Amino acid sequence: MASSTTAVNQVIGQVRGLIRTMRPRQWVKNGFIFVALVFDRKLFQPEYLLATIAGFALFSLAASTVYLINDVVDIDADRAHPTKRNRPLPSGQLSKTVAIGAAVSLPLIVLPLSFLLRPSFGFVVAGYLLLQLAYSFQLKHIVILDVMAIAAGFVLRVVAGVVLVDVLRFSPWLYVFTTGMALFLGFGKRRQELDMLKDSPGSQSRAILEQYSITLLDELLVICVAMSLLTYSLYTFSSEGLPSNNAMMLTIPFVIYGFFRYLYLIHVRGEGHAPDEVILHDRPMQITVGLWGLAAVLILYVSG
Secondary structure, three states: OHHHHHHHHHHHHHHHHHHHHHOHHHHHHHHHHHHHHHHOOOOOOHHHHHHHHHHHHHHHHHHHHHHHHHHHHOHHHHHOOOOHHHOHHHHOOOOHHHHHHHHHHHHHHHHHHHHHHOHHHHHHHHHHHHHHHHHHHOHHHOOOHHHHHHHHHHHHHHHHHHHHHOOOOOOOHHHHHHHHHHHHHHHHHHHHHHHHHOOOHHHHHOHHHHHOOHHHHHHHHHHHHHHHHHHHHHHHHHOOOOOOOOHHHHHHHHHHHHHHHHHHHHHOOOOOOOHHHHHHHOHHHHHHHHHHHHHHHHHHHHHO
């Protein structure tokens, strides 16, 4: 009886560890797939809404595949990291065999369903997985390209939404804005990792950080903020399909505050190493994103 109870507890522990390693809390980043649905004014069309929700679920499982692969590849380095050593794989809660099995099985489910949902969506998901494999095994070790690969992943999320809703009014400026914002988040994360590890013995666990400096990352952050604010502003008054009264420009202050708030969290509060956690825990950021989304929807669907 005791042995069966132990076996059940071990299985439960493995399942919990697997779910944690799949990082469902980070699925919030896959919300970028809804950008095309909202900004192409198809939010209330059931056909496209359901397709985008299905795409979100499939993309989230694809992202979880990447998280599993990353943690398997980095298991030794994570054991030397001051916080990542508590993750299920490096801590021993999750078996490496189970993680590898899940990483192999998920694409066998996700890819066929993605192509079934829409062939073009399937190709985007396949491209995302290939990009992330390249990141896990090579690009993450190349300075600058490591963050550019992360940014490309965000852009592919937007592209995934675009191919699902047959866009008519989606502006290319939103691709550029997404790129700038993703680079900003990526370099912000690198800055926080470098700042957190510079005085720690675990700093050797991420060799790529040795190729960055706080000064360089601060300069890159400034460039990314300028790029993002400029391209978003250009979108609000120069894109076709927006209300002719230029009301979309009213959303610019929310975007400005969001970037400034994030810089404040990085430089003053010492946060920013996990963008998804900032969104989930920082109340001013949550309010800002909520107000921006509400304003955009009202302008696009009511005033337009």
